[in-house]
Amino acid sequence: MNQTKIGYYADLFFYPIVVSGLLLYDLDGRGFALHSRWWFALVCGAMLWTLVEYLLHRFVYHEVAVVRELHWMHHVHPNDFIGAPIWISIVGFSSILAILALLWDVEIACGITSGLIVGYLSYLLMHDAVHRWHLGERSWLRSHRLRHLRHHRNAEPGNFGVTTGFWDLVFGTAIVPDRARGPRPVASAEATPRAS
Secondary structure, three states, rough: EOOOOHHHHHHHHHHHHHHHHHHHOOOOEOOOOOOOHHHHHHHHHHHHHHHHHHHHHHHHHOOOOHHHHHHHHHHHHHOEEOOOOHHHHHHHHHHHHHHHHHHOHHHHHHHHHHHHHHHHHHHHHHHHHHHOOOOOOOOHHHHHHHEEEEEEEEOOOOOEEEEOOOOHHHHOOOOOHHHHHOOOOOOOOHHHOOOO
């Protein structure tokens, strides 16, 4: 849905505070309890985000009726401030935190949820960059922009990953640029040299 600029960027200001809070929750009597379990869970959550992002984009944004129409608005107007309101991600991350806390412990739940949030923030920044930022020829984000533009412009659906193309390769949904497919076959009339 169309949002104000403040609403569109609200996640980028809100979630760093949330991640800090989830880290601070891990305090003990000696100050910061920088436990390796929390950091390991954070890394696992960030890696898990890439799969969650792929699955959401492929099966929710492109398949679920109401969401598909909203996402199509983004495809038609890619530079508009179209996105989900922040309350949707708050409900999602809160639910994940609660479920993980029931399954494991609060430290692991906070770490994994923090990693998912860090992945989500990476996605938001990268998606904003590929659509709105001026990227030079040598920018490392340029390949992400080109891959994402193929998602927007190709008739065949694919390139659902924004932060990484890994899952598109795994699940066979990567859109290969024309020049990477090899030389095009030459018509037989062009292949035969003309007699002078």
